Amino acid sequence: MSHGSFVFTSTALRSFQLDEVDMLERDNYKKKLASRKLNGYQLKKEARDRVSLRSSVALPPAICYDLVIQNALYTGDTEAVQRLFPKGSTTANLIIEPQGGDMRWVARGEGLWSLSYEQELTTPLHITAGRGFTDSLRVLLQRGANVELAPGGTTALHESCETGHPECTKLLLSHGANANAVSEEGLMALHMCTSSESLECAKHLLQYGAAITARSLGEDDTPLHVAAENGLPEHIELYLRYGAAVDKQNDQGLTPLNAACSEQQEAHELERYFRACKLLVEAGSDVRTIDQDKQTPLHMACKHANADVVDLLLTHGADVNAMNYGCKTPMQMILQSVCYKTSQRPERVVRSLLNYGSVLVWHVALPTVLKHCGMSPRTIEVLFNAYARLKITDSWVEAVSPEVFKEHQEFYESLFSLAQTPRSLQHLSRVRLRTFLEGRVLQVVPNLSLPTFLKNYLLLESRGYFH
Known part of the structure:
Protein backbone atom coordinates (compact mmCIF):
# COMPACT_ATOMS: atom_id res chain seq x y z
CA MET A 1 0.00 0.00 0.00
CA SER A 2 1.52 3.36 -0.93
CA HIS A 3 2.45 5.85 1.77
CA GLY A 4 0.13 8.76 2.37
CA SER A 5 -2.98 6.91 1.30
CA PHE A 6 -4.82 7.53 4.57
CA VAL A 7 -4.71 10.25 7.17
CA PHE A 8 -3.93 8.62 10.51
CA THR A 9 -6.01 10.71 12.88
CA SER A 10 -6.35 9.88 16.55
CA THR A 11 -9.60 8.11 15.76
CA ALA A 12 -7.92 6.00 13.08
CA LEU A 13 -5.06 5.11 15.45
CA ARG A 14 -7.59 4.12 18.09
CA SER A 15 -9.23 1.83 15.51
CA PHE A 16 -5.93 0.13 14.73
CA GLN A 17 -5.26 -0.34 18.45
CA LEU A 18 -8.65 -2.00 18.83
CA ASP A 19 -7.84 -4.25 15.87
CA GLU A 20 -4.63 -5.30 17.59
CA VAL A 21 -6.46 -5.97 20.86
CA ASP A 22 -9.06 -7.98 19.01
CA MET A 23 -6.40 -10.10 17.31
CA LEU A 24 -4.76 -10.82 20.67
CA GLU A 25 -8.12 -11.77 22.15
CA ARG A 26 -8.83 -14.05 19.23
CA ASP A 27 -5.46 -15.76 19.67
CA ASN A 28 -6.06 -16.28 23.39
CA TYR A 29 -9.53 -17.58 22.66
CA LYS A 30 -8.15 -20.19 20.26
CA LYS A 31 -5.62 -21.32 22.86
CA LYS A 32 -8.34 -21.70 25.50
CA LEU A 33 -10.51 -23.59 23.06
CA ALA A 34 -7.65 -25.96 22.25
CA SER A 35 -7.00 -26.67 25.92
CA ARG A 36 -10.64 -27.74 26.37
CA LYS A 37 -10.82 -25.95 29.76
CA LEU A 38 -13.84 -23.83 28.86
CA ASN A 39 -17.33 -25.19 29.08
CA GLY A 40 -20.11 -24.36 26.61
CA TYR A 41 -21.52 -21.54 28.72
CA GLN A 42 -18.18 -19.76 28.91
CA LEU A 43 -17.64 -20.09 25.15
CA LYS A 44 -21.00 -18.50 24.39
CA LYS A 45 -20.42 -15.71 26.95
CA GLU A 46 -17.03 -14.79 25.50
CA ALA A 47 -18.46 -14.80 21.96
CA ARG A 48 -21.26 -12.43 23.03
CA ASP A 49 -18.75 -10.19 24.84
CA ARG A 50 -16.54 -9.96 21.76
CA VAL A 51 -19.46 -9.04 19.48
CA SER A 52 -20.59 -6.43 22.00
CA LEU A 53 -17.11 -4.91 22.15
CA ARG A 54 -16.72 -4.70 18.40
CA SER A 55 -20.21 -3.24 17.82
CA SER A 56 -19.64 -0.57 20.46
CA VAL A 57 -16.46 0.73 18.80
CA ALA A 58 -17.36 0.10 15.13
CA LEU A 59 -16.39 3.00 12.89
CA PRO A 60 -17.86 3.94 9.51
CA PRO A 61 -15.82 2.54 6.61
CA ALA A 62 -12.89 4.74 5.57
CA ILE A 63 -12.79 6.33 2.13
CA CYS A 64 -9.83 5.20 0.05
CA TYR A 65 -8.12 7.43 -2.51
CA ASP A 66 -5.13 5.15 -2.97
CA LEU A 67 -4.56 4.67 -6.71
CA VAL A 68 -2.47 1.54 -6.10
CA ILE A 69 -5.45 -0.13 -4.43
CA GLN A 70 -7.84 1.10 -7.08
CA ASN A 71 -5.59 -0.12 -9.88
CA ALA A 72 -5.38 -3.59 -8.34
CA LEU A 73 -9.17 -3.78 -8.03
CA TYR A 74 -10.02 -2.40 -11.46
CA THR A 75 -7.54 -4.70 -13.22
CA GLY A 76 -8.42 -7.82 -11.26
CA ASP A 77 -4.87 -8.31 -9.96
CA THR A 78 -5.59 -11.06 -7.44
CA GLU A 79 -2.04 -11.24 -6.08
CA ALA A 80 -2.06 -7.50 -5.39
CA VAL A 81 -5.51 -7.77 -3.80
CA GLN A 82 -4.21 -10.51 -1.46
CA ARG A 83 -1.27 -8.32 -0.50
CA LEU A 84 -3.23 -5.08 -0.07
CA PHE A 85 -6.08 -6.72 1.87
CA PRO A 86 -4.28 -8.96 4.38
CA LYS A 87 -6.05 -11.41 6.64
CA GLY A 88 -7.39 -9.91 9.84
CA SER A 89 -7.57 -6.35 8.43
CA THR A 90 -10.74 -4.28 8.13
CA THR A 91 -9.83 -2.74 4.78
CA ALA A 92 -12.07 -5.06 2.72
CA ASN A 93 -14.96 -2.69 3.46
CA LEU A 94 -13.23 0.47 2.29
CA ILE A 95 -15.30 2.97 0.34
CA ILE A 96 -13.77 3.85 -3.03
CA GLU A 97 -14.36 7.25 -4.57
CA PRO A 98 -13.12 7.02 -8.17
CA GLN A 99 -11.64 10.11 -9.76
CA GLY A 100 -13.52 11.61 -12.69
CA GLY A 101 -17.13 11.01 -13.71
CA ASP A 102 -19.80 13.23 -15.24
CA MET A 103 -19.76 16.96 -14.62
CA ARG A 104 -22.68 18.55 -12.76
CA TRP A 105 -23.46 21.80 -10.93
CA VAL A 106 -23.11 21.51 -7.16
CA ALA A 107 -24.29 24.06 -4.55
CA ARG A 108 -21.34 25.26 -2.44
CA GLY A 109 -23.18 27.82 -0.34
CA GLU A 110 -25.88 30.42 -0.48
CA GLY A 111 -26.07 31.48 -4.10
CA LEU A 112 -22.76 29.79 -4.95
CA TRP A 113 -22.51 26.95 -7.46
CA SER A 114 -19.55 25.20 -8.99
CA LEU A 115 -19.10 22.69 -11.79
CA SER A 116 -17.78 19.48 -10.20
CA TYR A 117 -17.34 15.86 -11.11
CA GLU A 118 -20.23 13.67 -10.00
CA GLN A 119 -18.69 10.89 -7.96
CA GLU A 120 -20.24 7.49 -7.36
CA LEU A 121 -19.10 5.76 -4.19
CA THR A 122 -18.30 2.09 -4.51
CA THR A 123 -16.47 -0.70 -2.67
CA PRO A 124 -13.81 -3.28 -3.55
CA LEU A 125 -16.60 -5.86 -3.63
CA HIS A 126 -18.63 -3.82 -6.15
CA ILE A 127 -15.63 -3.25 -8.41
CA THR A 128 -14.59 -6.90 -8.62
CA ALA A 129 -18.16 -8.26 -8.84
CA GLY A 130 -19.16 -5.81 -11.56
CA ARG A 131 -16.14 -6.74 -13.69
CA GLY A 132 -16.27 -10.48 -13.25
CA PHE A 133 -13.01 -10.80 -11.28
CA THR A 134 -14.11 -13.93 -9.44
CA ASP A 135 -10.75 -14.72 -7.81
CA SER A 136 -10.32 -11.21 -6.43
CA LEU A 137 -13.93 -11.25 -5.25
CA ARG A 138 -13.35 -14.51 -3.43
CA VAL A 139 -10.30 -13.05 -1.65
CA LEU A 140 -12.30 -10.04 -0.48
CA LEU A 141 -15.12 -12.24 0.80
CA GLN A 142 -12.61 -14.37 2.69
CA ARG A 143 -11.27 -11.15 4.22
CA GLY A 144 -14.71 -10.37 5.61
CA ALA A 145 -16.12 -7.95 3.00
CA ASN A 146 -19.72 -6.99 3.77
CA VAL A 147 -21.98 -8.23 0.95
CA GLU A 148 -24.76 -5.82 1.91
CA LEU A 149 -22.79 -2.56 1.65
CA ALA A 150 -24.40 -0.17 -0.86
CA PRO A 151 -22.64 3.22 -0.68
CA GLY A 152 -23.69 4.10 -4.22
CA GLY A 153 -27.25 2.85 -3.82
CA THR A 154 -26.74 -0.70 -5.11
CA THR A 155 -25.20 -3.84 -3.66
CA ALA A 156 -22.40 -5.82 -5.25
CA LEU A 157 -25.05 -8.39 -6.21
CA HIS A 158 -26.86 -5.76 -8.27
CA GLU A 159 -23.58 -4.95 -10.01
CA SER A 160 -22.75 -8.55 -10.91
CA CYS A 161 -26.25 -9.15 -12.31
CA GLU A 162 -26.32 -5.93 -14.30
CA THR A 163 -23.04 -6.77 -16.01
CA GLY A 164 -23.89 -10.47 -16.40
CA HIS A 165 -21.26 -12.32 -14.32
CA PRO A 166 -22.93 -15.51 -13.02
CA GLU A 167 -19.90 -16.85 -11.11
CA CYS A 168 -19.64 -13.64 -9.12
CA THR A 169 -23.39 -13.69 -8.54
CA LYS A 170 -23.28 -17.25 -7.22
CA LEU A 171 -20.28 -16.45 -5.01
CA LEU A 172 -22.02 -13.45 -3.44
CA LEU A 173 -25.20 -15.41 -2.82
CA SER A 174 -23.29 -18.29 -1.23
CA HIS A 175 -21.72 -15.74 1.15
CA GLY A 176 -25.10 -14.48 2.31
CA ALA A 177 -26.03 -11.75 -0.17
CA ASN A 178 -29.76 -10.99 -0.04
CA ALA A 179 -31.34 -12.06 -3.34
CA ASN A 180 -34.18 -9.59 -2.73
CA ALA A 181 -32.12 -6.57 -1.67
CA VAL A 182 -33.62 -3.32 -3.03
CA SER A 183 -31.44 -0.65 -4.60
CA GLU A 184 -31.79 3.08 -4.04
CA GLU A 185 -33.84 3.20 -7.27
CA GLY A 186 -36.23 0.51 -6.01
CA LEU A 187 -34.83 -2.36 -8.08
CA MET A 188 -34.02 -5.89 -7.01
CA ALA A 189 -31.23 -7.95 -8.53
CA LEU A 190 -33.67 -9.75 -10.88
CA HIS A 191 -34.63 -6.36 -12.31
CA MET A 192 -30.97 -5.86 -13.20
CA CYS A 193 -30.88 -8.96 -15.43
CA THR A 194 -31.36 -7.08 -18.68
CA SER A 195 -29.00 -8.86 -21.07
CA SER A 196 -28.71 -12.34 -22.50
CA GLU A 197 -25.47 -12.77 -20.52
CA SER A 198 -27.42 -12.39 -17.27
CA LEU A 199 -29.51 -15.55 -17.74
CA GLU A 200 -27.34 -17.67 -15.43
CA CYS A 201 -27.39 -14.83 -12.89
CA ALA A 202 -31.19 -14.97 -12.93
CA LYS A 203 -31.10 -18.75 -12.39
CA HIS A 204 -28.85 -18.37 -9.34
CA LEU A 205 -31.05 -15.63 -7.90
CA LEU A 206 -34.18 -17.75 -8.20
CA GLN A 207 -32.42 -20.74 -6.65
CA TYR A 208 -31.51 -18.53 -3.69
CA GLY A 209 -35.08 -17.33 -3.18
CA ALA A 210 -35.44 -14.24 -5.34
CA ALA A 211 -39.14 -13.29 -5.57
CA ILE A 212 -40.46 -13.82 -9.10
CA THR A 213 -43.42 -11.55 -8.29
CA ALA A 214 -41.24 -8.70 -6.99
CA ARG A 215 -42.29 -5.23 -8.18
CA SER A 216 -39.91 -2.33 -8.80
CA LEU A 217 -40.70 0.67 -6.63
CA GLY A 218 -40.53 3.10 -9.53
CA GLU A 219 -42.63 1.66 -12.36
CA ASP A 220 -44.14 -1.38 -10.62
CA ASP A 221 -42.42 -3.73 -13.07
CA THR A 222 -42.02 -7.45 -12.41
CA PRO A 223 -38.90 -9.32 -13.57
CA LEU A 224 -41.07 -10.63 -16.44
CA HIS A 225 -41.75 -7.03 -17.54
CA VAL A 226 -38.01 -6.37 -17.60
CA ALA A 227 -37.27 -9.52 -19.59
CA ALA A 228 -40.03 -8.65 -22.09
CA GLU A 229 -38.88 -5.04 -22.46
CA ASN A 230 -35.38 -6.24 -23.32
CA GLY A 231 -36.54 -9.01 -25.65
CA LEU A 232 -35.06 -11.90 -23.65
CA PRO A 233 -36.94 -15.11 -24.57
CA GLU A 234 -34.71 -17.37 -22.45
CA HIS A 235 -35.36 -15.24 -19.36
CA ILE A 236 -39.08 -15.23 -20.09
CA GLU A 237 -39.14 -19.01 -20.39
CA LEU A 238 -37.27 -19.30 -17.08
CA TYR A 239 -39.58 -16.89 -15.24
CA LEU A 240 -42.69 -18.60 -16.56
CA ARG A 241 -41.40 -21.92 -15.21
CA TYR A 242 -41.09 -20.25 -11.80
CA GLY A 243 -44.70 -19.08 -11.95
CA ALA A 244 -44.45 -15.51 -13.25
CA ALA A 245 -47.87 -13.95 -14.03
CA VAL A 246 -48.20 -13.04 -17.71
CA ASP A 247 -50.92 -10.38 -17.39
CA LYS A 248 -49.77 -8.26 -14.45
CA GLN A 249 -49.92 -4.57 -15.40
CA ASN A 250 -47.40 -1.98 -14.26
CA ASP A 251 -48.17 1.63 -13.37
CA GLN A 252 -48.54 2.49 -17.08
CA GLY A 253 -51.01 -0.33 -17.64
CA LEU A 254 -48.48 -2.44 -19.55
CA THR A 255 -48.48 -6.21 -19.32
CA PRO A 256 -45.21 -7.95 -20.24
CA LEU A 257 -46.63 -8.46 -23.76
CA ASN A 258 -47.52 -4.77 -24.07
CA ALA A 259 -44.04 -3.93 -22.79
CA ALA A 260 -42.31 -6.17 -25.33
CA CYS A 261 -44.27 -4.67 -28.21
CA SER A 262 -43.74 -1.11 -26.97
CA GLU A 263 -39.96 -1.29 -26.84
CA GLN A 264 -37.94 0.27 -29.67
CA GLN A 265 -36.69 -2.52 -31.94
CA GLU A 266 -33.87 -2.42 -34.45
CA ALA A 267 -33.88 -4.68 -37.50
CA HIS A 268 -31.46 -7.20 -35.93
CA GLU A 269 -33.65 -7.45 -32.81
CA LEU A 270 -36.97 -8.27 -34.49
CA GLU A 271 -36.61 -12.05 -34.34
CA ARG A 272 -35.63 -11.96 -30.66
CA TYR A 273 -38.66 -9.84 -29.74
CA PHE A 274 -40.90 -12.11 -31.81
CA ARG A 275 -39.76 -15.16 -29.81
CA ALA A 276 -40.35 -13.27 -26.58
CA CYS A 277 -43.89 -12.29 -27.62
CA LYS A 278 -44.62 -15.81 -28.86
CA LEU A 279 -43.76 -17.27 -25.44
CA LEU A 280 -46.00 -14.75 -23.68
CA VAL A 281 -48.93 -15.32 -26.03
CA GLU A 282 -48.63 -19.09 -25.77
CA ALA A 283 -48.57 -18.71 -21.97
CA GLY A 284 -51.97 -17.03 -22.15
CA SER A 285 -51.24 -13.31 -22.35
CA ASP A 286 -54.25 -11.27 -23.52
CA VAL A 287 -53.44 -9.70 -26.91
CA ARG A 288 -56.19 -7.10 -26.46
CA THR A 289 -55.02 -5.56 -23.18
CA ILE A 290 -54.82 -1.78 -23.42
CA ASP A 291 -52.40 0.48 -21.56
CA GLN A 292 -53.16 3.88 -20.06
CA ASP A 293 -53.17 5.40 -23.57
CA LYS A 294 -55.59 2.72 -24.80
CA GLN A 295 -52.90 1.24 -26.99
CA THR A 296 -52.92 -2.49 -27.63
CA PRO A 297 -49.85 -4.64 -28.33
CA LEU A 298 -50.88 -4.49 -32.00
CA HIS A 299 -50.63 -0.69 -32.05
CA MET A 300 -47.08 -0.84 -30.79
CA ALA A 301 -46.00 -3.79 -32.95
CA CYS A 302 -47.17 -1.80 -35.98
CA LYS A 303 -45.34 1.29 -34.79
CA HIS A 304 -42.10 -0.69 -34.66
CA ALA A 305 -42.84 -2.56 -37.93
CA ASN A 306 -42.34 -6.04 -36.50
CA ALA A 307 -44.28 -8.00 -39.10
CA ASP A 308 -43.90 -11.39 -37.41
CA VAL A 309 -45.29 -10.04 -34.12
CA VAL A 310 -48.16 -8.37 -36.02
CA ASP A 311 -49.06 -11.70 -37.64
CA LEU A 312 -48.81 -13.45 -34.26
CA LEU A 313 -51.16 -10.97 -32.58
CA LEU A 314 -53.68 -10.98 -35.42
CA THR A 315 -53.71 -14.77 -35.49
CA HIS A 316 -54.58 -14.78 -31.78
CA GLY A 317 -57.47 -12.36 -32.07
CA ALA A 318 -56.04 -8.83 -31.89
CA ASP A 319 -58.51 -6.12 -32.94
CA VAL A 320 -57.24 -4.84 -36.29
CA ASN A 321 -59.30 -1.64 -36.06
CA ALA A 322 -58.87 -0.76 -32.37
CA MET A 323 -58.38 2.96 -31.66
CA ASN A 324 -56.09 4.46 -29.05
CA TYR A 325 -56.69 7.75 -27.20
CA GLY A 326 -55.43 9.61 -30.25
CA CYS A 327 -58.07 7.84 -32.39
CA LYS A 328 -55.33 6.07 -34.33
CA THR A 329 -55.70 2.55 -35.65
CA PRO A 330 -52.86 0.05 -36.13
CA MET A 331 -52.86 0.95 -39.85
CA GLN A 332 -52.19 4.59 -39.03
CA MET A 333 -49.40 3.58 -36.66
CA ILE A 334 -47.50 1.68 -39.35
CA LEU A 335 -48.01 4.33 -42.01
CA GLN A 336 -46.53 6.95 -39.68
CA SER A 337 -43.47 4.75 -39.16
CA VAL A 338 -42.74 3.65 -42.74
CA CYS A 339 -40.18 6.39 -43.40
CA TYR A 340 -38.12 5.20 -40.40
CA LYS A 341 -38.57 1.47 -40.98
CA THR A 342 -37.97 0.91 -44.70
CA SER A 343 -35.33 -1.76 -43.97
CA GLN A 344 -37.88 -3.79 -41.98
CA ARG A 345 -40.26 -4.36 -44.90
CA PRO A 346 -43.22 -2.34 -43.60
CA GLU A 347 -45.30 -3.50 -46.57
CA ARG A 348 -45.62 -6.86 -44.80
CA VAL A 349 -47.36 -5.17 -41.88
CA VAL A 350 -49.70 -3.19 -44.15
CA ARG A 351 -50.52 -6.34 -46.10
CA SER A 352 -51.37 -8.33 -42.94
CA LEU A 353 -53.60 -5.57 -41.60
CA LEU A 354 -55.50 -5.36 -44.89
CA ASN A 355 -55.89 -9.14 -45.07
CA TYR A 356 -57.36 -9.15 -41.57
CA GLY A 357 -59.94 -6.51 -42.46
CA SER A 358 -58.33 -3.15 -41.63
CA VAL A 359 -60.39 -0.15 -42.69
CA LEU A 360 -58.90 1.76 -45.63
CA VAL A 361 -57.33 5.17 -45.40
CA TRP A 362 -59.70 7.95 -46.47
CA HIS A 363 -59.15 8.53 -50.19
Missing part, protein backbone atom coordinates in the same frame (compact mmCIF):
# COMPACT_ATOMS: atom_id res chain seq x y z
CA VAL A 364 -58.47 12.24 -49.74
CA ALA A 365 -55.54 11.42 -47.43
CA LEU A 366 -53.72 9.23 -49.96
CA PRO A 367 -51.49 12.06 -51.28
CA THR A 368 -50.29 12.60 -47.70
CA VAL A 369 -49.58 8.89 -47.41
CA LEU A 370 -47.68 9.07 -50.67
CA LYS A 371 -45.61 11.96 -49.36
CA HIS A 372 -44.59 10.26 -46.12
CA CYS A 373 -44.29 6.66 -47.36
CA GLY A 374 -42.97 7.29 -50.86
CA MET A 375 -39.54 5.89 -50.10
CA SER A 376 -41.16 2.47 -49.67
CA PRO A 377 -42.82 1.77 -53.06
CA ARG A 378 -43.90 -1.71 -52.01
CA THR A 379 -45.87 -0.26 -49.10
CA ILE A 380 -47.58 2.17 -51.50
CA GLU A 381 -48.35 -0.65 -53.90
CA VAL A 382 -49.88 -2.95 -51.27
CA LEU A 383 -52.02 -0.19 -49.78
CA PHE A 384 -53.22 1.36 -53.04
CA ASN A 385 -54.10 -2.04 -54.53
CA ALA A 386 -56.81 -2.35 -51.88
CA TYR A 387 -58.79 0.36 -53.71
CA ALA A 388 -60.91 -0.30 -56.79
CA ARG A 389 -60.13 3.13 -58.25
CA LEU A 390 -57.52 5.80 -57.63
CA LYS A 391 -58.35 9.44 -58.39
CA ILE A 392 -54.85 10.58 -59.24
CA THR A 393 -54.34 14.34 -59.48
CA ASP A 394 -51.42 16.76 -59.73
CA SER A 395 -51.15 16.75 -55.94
CA TRP A 396 -50.12 13.11 -56.12
CA VAL A 397 -47.21 13.93 -58.43
CA GLU A 398 -46.16 16.84 -56.23
CA ALA A 399 -46.23 14.60 -53.15
CA VAL A 400 -43.32 12.51 -54.45
CA SER A 401 -39.99 14.30 -54.10
CA PRO A 402 -37.71 14.43 -57.19
CA GLU A 403 -35.12 12.32 -55.36
CA VAL A 404 -37.60 9.55 -54.52
CA PHE A 405 -39.10 9.66 -58.03
CA LYS A 406 -35.67 9.31 -59.63
CA GLU A 407 -34.77 6.37 -57.41
CA HIS A 408 -38.04 4.53 -58.13
CA GLN A 409 -38.93 6.02 -61.51
CA GLU A 410 -40.39 2.89 -63.14
CA PHE A 411 -42.71 2.29 -60.20
CA TYR A 412 -44.05 5.84 -59.99
CA GLU A 413 -44.50 6.11 -63.73
CA SER A 414 -46.73 3.02 -63.54
CA LEU A 415 -48.71 4.63 -60.70
CA PHE A 416 -49.19 8.02 -62.34
CA SER A 417 -50.16 6.40 -65.65
CA LEU A 418 -53.37 5.22 -63.92
CA ALA A 419 -54.63 8.81 -64.14
CA GLN A 420 -55.56 8.13 -67.79
CA THR A 421 -55.95 4.35 -67.68
CA PRO A 422 -58.64 2.38 -65.80
CA ARG A 423 -57.59 -0.53 -63.59
CA SER A 424 -57.61 -4.00 -65.14
CA LEU A 425 -60.58 -6.35 -64.87
CA GLN A 426 -58.34 -8.71 -62.94
CA HIS A 427 -57.68 -6.04 -60.31
CA LEU A 428 -61.37 -5.10 -60.05
CA SER A 429 -62.23 -8.78 -59.54
CA ARG A 430 -59.66 -8.99 -56.78
CA VAL A 431 -61.10 -5.98 -54.97
CA ARG A 432 -64.62 -7.33 -55.35
CA LEU A 433 -63.69 -10.74 -53.89
CA ARG A 434 -61.77 -9.19 -51.02
CA THR A 435 -64.70 -6.88 -50.21
CA PHE A 436 -67.03 -9.86 -50.14
CA LEU A 437 -64.75 -11.81 -47.79
CA GLU A 438 -64.12 -8.78 -45.51
CA GLY A 439 -61.87 -9.96 -42.66
CA ARG A 440 -61.96 -13.61 -43.73
CA VAL A 441 -59.47 -13.31 -46.58
CA LEU A 442 -56.77 -15.37 -44.88
CA GLN A 443 -59.26 -17.98 -43.81
CA VAL A 444 -60.65 -18.54 -47.30
CA VAL A 445 -58.06 -17.70 -49.98
CA PRO A 446 -55.35 -20.23 -48.96
CA ASN A 447 -57.99 -22.99 -49.20
CA LEU A 448 -59.16 -22.11 -52.72
CA SER A 449 -58.28 -24.42 -55.61
CA LEU A 450 -56.23 -21.77 -57.38
CA PRO A 451 -52.63 -21.54 -58.61
CA THR A 452 -50.22 -20.15 -56.01
CA PHE A 453 -49.53 -16.96 -57.98
CA LEU A 454 -53.28 -16.16 -58.03
CA LYS A 455 -53.58 -16.75 -54.29
CA ASN A 456 -50.66 -14.41 -53.71
CA TYR A 457 -52.29 -11.86 -56.01
CA LEU A 458 -55.50 -11.99 -53.99
CA LEU A 459 -53.46 -11.57 -50.79
CA LEU A 460 -51.91 -8.35 -52.17
CA GLU A 461 -48.40 -9.61 -52.73
CA SER A 462 -46.36 -6.76 -54.18
CA ARG A 463 -44.93 -6.97 -57.72
CA GLY A 464 -43.09 -3.68 -57.99
CA TYR A 465 -45.48 -1.91 -60.37
CA PHE A 466 -49.14 -1.09 -61.02
CA HIS A 467 -51.18 -2.53 -63.88
